[in-house]
Amino acid sequence: MKEYQTITEISGPLVFVEVDEPIGYDEIVEIETPDGEIKRGQVLESSTGLVAIQVFEGTTGLNRKASVRFLGETMKMPVTEDILGRVMDGSGQPIDGGPEVVPEERRDIVGEAINPYSREYPEEFIQTGVSSVDGMNTLVRGQKLPIFSASGLPHNDLALQIARQATVPEEAGDEGEETEFAVIFGAMGITAEEANEFMEDFERTGALERSVVFMNLADDPAVERTVTPRLALTTAEYLAFDKGYHVLVILTDMTNYCEALREIGAAREEVPGRRGYPGYMYTDLATLYERAGRIKGREGSVTQIPILTMPGDDDTHPIPDLTGYITEGQIMMDRDLNSQGIEPPVNVLPSLSRLMDDGIGEGLTRDDHADVSDQMYAAYAEGEDLRDLVNIVGREALSERDNKYLDFAERFENEFIQQGYHTNRSIEETLNVGWNLLSMLPKSELNRIDEELIEKYYEDADAIEAEA
Structure with missing residues (x-):
């Protein structure tokens, strides 16, 4: 020494x-x-x-x-399966009043990159119980799918809902046993009020028993925020690849993490990049996000849901911009939907899951999933365009067809996206709601759905509409 x-x-x-x-x-x-x-x-x-x-x-x-x-x-994280159910501070020290962690081993928090040859392609459906995610922007095991939000929006409620409800079906198409996720929750720079809300929800729902919480509060040192996500991911990798767990990692708020990088860069008198952030921020974020995935021959998986609040609601800001390049899509929260009371206020049009096509369809979810998703997306997009036109010419000037699309857009928001934070919809229920909405449109408008699927599902949806 x-x-x-x-x-x-x-x-x-x-x-x-x-x-x-x-x-x-x-x-x-x-x-x-x-x-x-x-x-x-x-x-x-x-x-x-x-x-x-x-x-x-x-x-x-x-x-x-x-x-x-x-x-x-170098800094190491003490890891053991007994760490489930524990609450740590941002530097990995227990703060739940429990005993010291007795580790099976100590692991470097930087981690090791997954060899591309050994990386297994993500294609297994995760059911979150949230229709706007499962139906339109499907999450896949081993994926990194961030939530792009803004100040004042309920992104934490959506994250907690996914943490409570996320399951992996044991067999494709099997409605029998499902595997719950172990949840690793890494909080960076959140307020004490937010921390209390998270802990109350974890304890009330019993999710804490299968979770590990790392908590860096707003009044904790900013530099500690650069360590917190690495401690969380090291724990996740151990549980996934050594113990066979399916692990869901929720990191919030990545904006606070990037602000800590900027503070350190300024103290080092580095030449700043865009908006004062370090020029290496892309590389730094990649060292975190790329730790999600699956490894051939290993049972477990690491799935990431990072949360970031876009400064000034600006999706071109360096933080969401760089995050979008590294990750496989994004879930976009919307301020207008939130003001209408839609829960969760997810705007499906700018949202994206790049691995969705590999995680849905016959043998994975249901044979009509892809077609229903495409058709609802197209119909909702047309309804949104017509809303702009109504502001100019009025609804009376539109055709009967256009008015049906306007009605579809309204019902899509109020019946498909709207479900509250405590409703857990199976993929069957989500797709049935979708068919119920598509039955508003004439069959001739369903040009993105195979005719066999229309014959199989449209009549049932039509009957449901008639009963309603």
């Missing part, structure tokens, strides 16, 4: 130390203040004679008389 008392500068969350021998990148550091307080840090930059350290607990109370000890190892 190497110890120095050669601090030259303290800048924001960073401490600069002169050294006389090589120090490893990412090496863990202990800093002891003159009054005996111990702070932990990590080597952020190492050059000849000078080391930059990011301090997890912040640099308040530090001065140049502090002692710096380099521990000679």
Whole structure:
């Protein structure tokens, strides 16, 4: 163990130390203040004679008389199957009043990239119970599908609903046993009120028993937020690839994580990229998102749902922009739908799941899934366009056909998207609601659905409409 008392500068969350021998990148550091307080840090930059350290607990109370000890190892997460049901702080220390974690092993939090040859292509349907996701933007096991939201929207409620309800059918098309997910929840920079809401929901629903929570609050050091998601993902990889769990990782809020990167970059006096964010932010985010997936020959899987709030509702902002490039789609929350009381307010038109086609269809969900999704998407898009036209010419100027599409758009929002945060719809129920809505349109308008499927399902939907 190497110890120095050669601090030259303290800048924001960073401490600069002169050294006389090589120090490893990412090496863990202990800093002891003159009054005996111990702070932990990590080597952020190492050059000849000078080391930059990011301090997890912040640099308040530090001065140049502090002692710096380099521990000679990188940060590791203690992992064990018994960690399920535990609540940790943002640096991996238990805060639930329980005993210390007795690990089976300690793993480097940076993780190891999945060999592309060993990566199994994601194509197994995950039933979230949310129609706007299952029916229109299907989540697949091993996928990374972020929620793009904005300040004041109920993205946390949607995330909790998916965490409670997400299941993987044991066999395609089998309505028998289903496998629940183990949930790894990583919170970065959330308020104490939000943290209490999450914990109350986890405890009330019993989901905490199959969850591990990492909690970095808004008043915790910002630099700790760069560690929290890596601790969560290391735990997820262990449970998935060593213990065979299907793991759902929810990370919120990635915007706070990126703000921490910007703060550290400013303290290091780096040349900023777009809007002041570091030029390497794309690479940094990729090191997190690409840890989702499946490995050939391993039973488990890691599925990610990162949540980010778009600053100023701007989907061209660097954070959602770069996230969209790395991940396989996005679920878009909509402020107008939220103001109408639609729960969850998911706008299916700009939403996308790039792996949906591989996770649905005959033998996976139901043979009409793809066609129904395409037809509803087209009908809703036409109804939305006609709403703009109504504002100009009035509804009376539209044809009977156009008015049916307007009615479809309204009912689609109020019956298909609207379901509340405590309704768990099976894929059968979701598609039946879809056929019920499509029965509003003449058969001649269903040009995206195979005729055999229309004959098989349309009459049933027509009967349901008549009974209603």
